[in-house]
Amino acid sequence: MLRYIIFAPLLGAVINWFIGRRLRNERFIGIVACASVGISTILAFYLAFNSSGALGSQQPIMDHLWTWIQVGKFRADFALAMDRLSGIYALFVTFVGFLIHVFATGYMHGDRGYYRFFAYLNLFMFAMLTLVLADNFLLMFVGWEGVGLCSYLLIGYYIDKQEAAPAAKKAFIANRVGDWGFVLGLMLVFFMTGSISFFDKPSLGVSSALTAIGSMTPDLFTWHAIFAGGITSVAVLLFIGATGKSAQIPLFVWLPDAMAGPTPVSALIHAATMVTAGVYMVVRCNAIFTHAPTAMFIVAIIGAATALFAATIGIAQNDIKKVLAYSTISQLGYMFLACGVGAFVAAIFHVMTHAFFKAQLFLGSGSVIHGMHHEQDMRRMGGLRKYMPITWITMCAGWLAICGVPIFAGFFSKDEILWKTWSANSFLPAGFNKALWFVGAVTALLTAIYMTRLMVMTFWSGERFHGAGAELDHDDHGKHGHEPVASHQPHESPLSMTIPLIVLAILSTIGGLVGVPYALSSLAGGHPANYFERTLEPVVAHSNEASTTGEATSGVHWLSPPPQQVDSKPAFGPAHESAGTEHATTAGELNRERLFTLISVTIALAGIVIGWLMFQRKPLRQMPRLLENKYYVDEAYDAAIINPIHVVSREGLWKIFDVGVIDGFLHTLGRTIVDLGQTFRYMQLGMVRGYAAIILAGALIIIGYFAYHGAQMLMK
Amino acid sequence: MVPQLSWYLALSAVLFTIGVVGVMVKRNVIAMFMCIELMLNAVNLTFVAFSSFFRDLSGQLFVFIVMTVAAAEAAVGLGIIIAVFRNRESLDVDDASSLKL
Numbered sequence: 001m002l003r004y005i006i007f008a009p010l011l012g013a014v015i016n017w018f019i020g021r022r023l024r025n026e027r028f029i030g031i032v033a034c035a036s037v038g039i040s041t042i043l044a045f046y047l048a049f050n051s052s053g054a055l056g057s058q059q060p061i062m063d064h065l066w067t068w069i070q071v072g073k074f075r076a077d078f079a080l081a082m083d084r085l086s087g088i089y090a091l092f093v094t095f096v097g098f099l100i101h102v103f104a105t106g107y108m109h110g111d112r113g114y115y116r117f118f119a120y121l122n123l124f125m126f127a128m129l130t131l132v133l134a135d136n137f138l139l140m141f142v143g144w145e146g147v148g149l150c151s152y153l154l155i156g157y158y159i160d161k162q163e164a165a166p167a168a169k170k171a172f173i174a175n176r177v178g179d180w181g182f183v184l185g186l187m188l189v190f191f192m193t194g195s196i197s198f199f200d201k202p203s204l205g206v207s208s209a210l211t212a213i214g215s216m217t218p219d220l221f222t223w224h225a226i227f228a229g230g231i232t233s234v235a236v237l238l239f240i241g242a243t244g245k246s247a248q249i250p251l252f253v254w255l256p257d258a259m260a261g262p263t264p265v266s267a268l269i270h271a272a273t274m275v276t277a278g279v280y281m282v283v284r285c286n287a288i289f290t291h292a293p294t295a296m297f298i299v300a301i302i303g304a305a306t307a308l309f310a311a312t313i314g315i316a317q318n319d320i321k322k323v324l325a326y327s328t329i330s331q332l333g334y335m336f337l338a339c340g341v342g343a344f345v346a347a348i349f350h351v352m353t354h355a356f357f358k359a360q361l362f363l364g365s366g367s368v369i370h371g372m373h374h375e376q377d378m379r380r381m382g383g384l385r386k387y388m389p390i391t392w393i394t395m396c397a398g399w400l401a402i403c404g405v406p407i408f409a410g411f412f413s414k415d416e417i418l419w420k421t422w423s424a425n426s427f428l429p430a431g432f433n434k435a436l437w438f439v440g441a442v443t444a445l446l447t448a449i450y451m452t453r454l455m456v457m458t459f460w461s462g463e464r465f466h467g468a469g470a471e472l473d474h475d476d477h478g479k480h481g482h483e484p485v486a487s488h489q490p491h492e493s494p495l496s497m498t499i500p501l502i503v504l505a506i507l508s509t510i511g512g513l514v515g516v517p518y519a520l521s522s523l524a525g526g527h528p529a530n531y532f533e534r535t536l537e538p539v540v541a542h543s544n545e546a547s548t549t550g551e552a553t554s555g556v557h558w559l560s561p562p563p564q565q566v567d568s569k570p571a572f573g574p575a576h577e578s579a580g581t582e583h584a585t586t587a588g589e590l591n592r593e594r595l596f597t598l599i600s601v602t603i604a605l606a607g608i609v610i611g612w613l614m615f616q617r618k619p620l621r622q623m624p625r626l627l628e629n630k631y632y633v634d635e636a637y638d639a640a641i642i643n644p645i646h647v648v649s650r651e652g653l654w655k656i657f658d659v660g661v662i663d664g665f666l667h668t669l670g671r672t673i674v675d676l677g678q679t680f681r682y683m684q685l686g687m688v689r690g691y692a693a694i695i696l697a698g699a700l701i702i703i704g705y706f707a708y709h710g711a712q713m714l715m716k
Numbered sequence: 717m718v719p720q721l722s723w724y725l726a727l728s729a730v731l732f733t734i735g736v737v738g739v740m741v742k743r744n745v746i747a748m749f750m751c752i753e754l755m756l757n758a759v760n761l762t763f764v765a766f767s768s769f770f771r772d773l774s775g776q777l778f779v780f781i782v783m784t785v786a787a788a789e790a791a792v793g794l795g796i797i798i799a800v801f802r803n804r805e806s807l808d809v810d811d812a813s814s815l816k817l
Binding site for chain 1: 810
């Protein structure tokens with residue numbers, strides 16, 4: 001049944017591409033697109049939650065379609081698997097994807113490429129679900145490339161927009177750099193274990209590569225290990241792949257430019273789903289990463305650095321979508337920070353809540369852009385809460401969620417990441433995880449500030465779209481096939497757009513309650529458990545096990561604390577796991593965790609207050625030029641990488657190699673043949689006696705040759 | 717005086733050379749044609765001579781083949797000559813140098 005989850009969107013894409021383009025009927029196209037994703041959503045929920053569903057059982061649900069490649073020992077199946085991790089992913093990908101499809105039917109209304117847009121969007125869902133549900137590295141890579149392709153197609157969707165095509169190319173090329181790492185990592189996994197499967201499949205004689213690596217001795221924490229070709233090399237190479245897909249330093253530059261695509265695309269691909277594929281892959285391979293302390297160290301550093309770096313840029317951007325793009329990069333950095341300290345569950349939790357609130361914020365910004373007649377500059381907005389009340393209220397939910405205000409979804413996940421970072425038993429010099437925590441906390445503060453700035457500039461403060469913006473507006477209008485509207489009055493969006501906003505706002509508000517940590521929920525009495533952690537525990541459990549065996553060899557225990565053991569039955573999963581172990585949480589630790597929760601709430605509120613005070617009066621406050629120009633990273637890349645490549649290509653490869661060597665060789669060859677032909681032409685005069693003479697000459701030469709040799713033979 | 721093999725070969729070589737020189741020198745197609753026949757028969761002579769001296773019949777077998785082919789060649793060649801003559805009213809080979817009729 002699993003196969004229908006991925007093939008329903010593919011069918012939708014095919015129908016829209018071949019039939020939708022003939023009919024050009026928006027209603028038909030919209031229904032096909034939404035229904036195909038809707039089918040996936042229903043199937044995903046059924047498979048995840050039914051009595052023997054993926055989230056409840058230890059065994060993943062498998063669906064083996066066919067053996068794709070079999071060469072010698074190498075075997076790649078076209079097979080799908082839904083375990084607890086991919087189950088959670090499939091759930092939010094299909095559900096958020098469905099809402100965004102519905103939103104897009106309203107947002108893209110009147111666009112010439114309506115059928116094209118939805119065909120791409122459905123194709124993306126197919127690729128993303130293939131990525132998530134794949135049961136081996138290679139099929140995952142197919143999905144990985146598929147989402148990259150769809151991302152390229154959708155970023156470049158507005159073919160008449162100047163910046164769309166270069167942005168699409170940039171995204172594609174930056175991802176290629178990452179894919180290089182992924183492919184090498186994949187090969188190295190096969191080289192080390194002889195398998196590329198994620199799961200054991202005894203009936204097919206396939207054993208899991210991850211289990212195999214999980215039973216190896218962990219690498220030591222040395223820089224040398226990165227190049228040793230062992231587990232650490234695998235982990236680092238895979239992480240390079242993740243930095244490309246998930247827009248981390250140094251490959252993050254494509255994501256802000258990707259905002260040239262339509263806003264639903266930004267919400268679906270560049271915020272909620274595709275960019276979290278890197279996190280998914282790292283968590284899926286947690287057995288590899290927990291055996292490679294150096295790689296974990298790099299993951300944590302890159303994650304924290306990206307989080308802080310992107311947050312500081314986000315604070316100075318004026319394009320509403322650019323702010324959200326940098327915010328996405330920053331939040332992805334958080335997730336990698338969590339992975340890097342071994343808090344894989346927290347990372348996935350944040351992926352999920354982030355999908356809710358960031359999709360909400362992006363769709364909200366889409367609604368604002370739609371209502372403002374394709375105006376994206378926040379300097380020409382302001383005071384919109386009067387005109388777009390639903391968008392305003394729903395965006396407030398997303399805003400409070402990302403800031404980390406209690407009860408809202410982002411609070412629980414972000415708080416958990418920060419706490420796990422602080423409490424991780426680091427293998428690093430003492431206090432290093434405290435430094436990481438500090439970076440995370442500063443980022444949280446900045447997040448609250450820039451999101452408050454965004455909300456203030458958009459919905460509060462004075463209305464700035466009447467005066468100065470008016471004449472500037474004209475050159476923006478009619479760009480995307482929308483006729484210029486006579487009145488510049490912003491308007492609320494239609495129902496097809498506001499309903500997804502409302503649903504996502506509700507999820508942003510309560511979606512975090514599935515993962516309330518014990519330290520907080522126990523305050524309310526009873527014996528509550530952290531449902532989310534319970535559910536995902538088996539997926540990362542074997543790595544915890546492995547790390548304890550690794551402890552014996554390497555002498556360090558450096559993962560984040562294991563899920564808290566409480567005296568209640570787990571929400572999902574077998575009962576025996578709840579039997580108390582020596583990891584029982586002490587009261588002191590619980591109190592410390594509560595204290596940290598208080599700290600992060602304070603940080604969030606402080607950020608909101610600072611943001612409000614800074615920007616309520618002066619929304620157009622001049623931001624530092626360095627930040628406004630994104631630290632000149634694009635310029636630096638241009639100067640350091642792109643320009644040299646351009647110069648070498650133009651001066652070296654083109655003018656010397658292509659013109660000189662390749663063209664030169666071919667021209668010389670051609671000229672030689674022409675000259676030879678000119679010579680031989682004189683042999684063909686048409687004179688019969690001439691031909692006879694040539695034959696005679698030939699005969700004489702051959703006879704002479706044999707006569708000469710014969711004479712020499714006789715001489716001996 | 718018993719005839720030696722070398723006599724036959726020498727005669728054959730002389731005949732062949734006359735044939736070659738004739739093809740080179742003559743411009744009349746018919747004459748060239750006759751010279752070609754002369755060369756073929758010179759070769760036939762060596763075949764027969766060798767066959768008789770080595771007591772091996774396969775040489776004479778070859779002669780029959782050569783004669784058959786020469787007959788076929790004469791038929792085709794004369795046909796071509798007549799076709800050329802009808803078009804150009806000349807038997808001079810140097811007139812027929814344009815590779816088409």
